[in-house]
Amino acid sequence: MEERLQKILSEWGVASRRQAEKMILEGRVHLNGQVVRLGQKANPECDEIEVDGVPLKPAYRPQSVYLLLHKPKGVVSTCSDPWKRSTVLDLLPASLRKGQGLHPIGRLDAESTGALLLTNDGGLTFGLTHPRHGIPKTYQVWVQGYPPESVLEAWRKGVILSGKKTLPAQVRALAKYPGSQTLLEVILKEGRNRQIRRVAEQLGYPVVNLHRTAIGPILLEPPEEPMLKPGTYRPLKDFELRFLQTQLNLTSVNVPADIEEHTL
Known part of the structure; x- marks a missing residue:
């Protein structure tokens, strides 16, 4: 065909x-x-x-691979970098880097950390990055200052960025720390360029640190399991692949390669 x-x-x-x-x-x-x-x-x-x-x-044709990576700070979410910075592919063994077609699904900016999916399944990548598929992504966001409820409500309803309003978001304060910092949980169903950092800056509470903890039900720290450490990865579990298949209305997700978890 x-x-x-x-x-x-x-x-x-x-x-x-x-x-x-x-x-x-x-x-x-x-x-x-x-x-x-x-x-x-x-x-x-x-x-x-x-x-x-x-x-x-x-x-x-290589066997399909689906990985969850804990991206550390200072690593870029690309396959190569013209400025010779470390990329997420540099965190993988040579057997996965070469000839497999692995690439990140979406991006985290270099200074952000946390959950990032890698695959060589182009159909999955296309589906997950298409605007019509709003899979929620959960972030822990440390901001400078103590934003009041009115600011958090404005964030929830949407903020104008580059002439377009952001989609409604879930935002709640988790903790306040000495030194005038607040930890927020932010859940988004869109992923515009540096969206959280730009919104926080516009609202007057710039981001100090940003960490993605989950992509839908795909967690860096599943219940009763150790957290995936920075710079390490694991293959997606069957239920996680089924979730992606259901969300994207895919007729199938290709059979994944048998890859062991890489932890420190």
């Missing part, structure tokens, strides 16, 4: 769909000896597809 090449590349773990589109625009993808144009379709069972001169063959 013919499908768009960017979808084929993402589903085969070559790159995320966005990265695949960029590769096509850069002329790195060939179909039957010709440079591919964006939107072009192919059938991988009978067409010859090459990426950077390497043929894409059914036998080369």
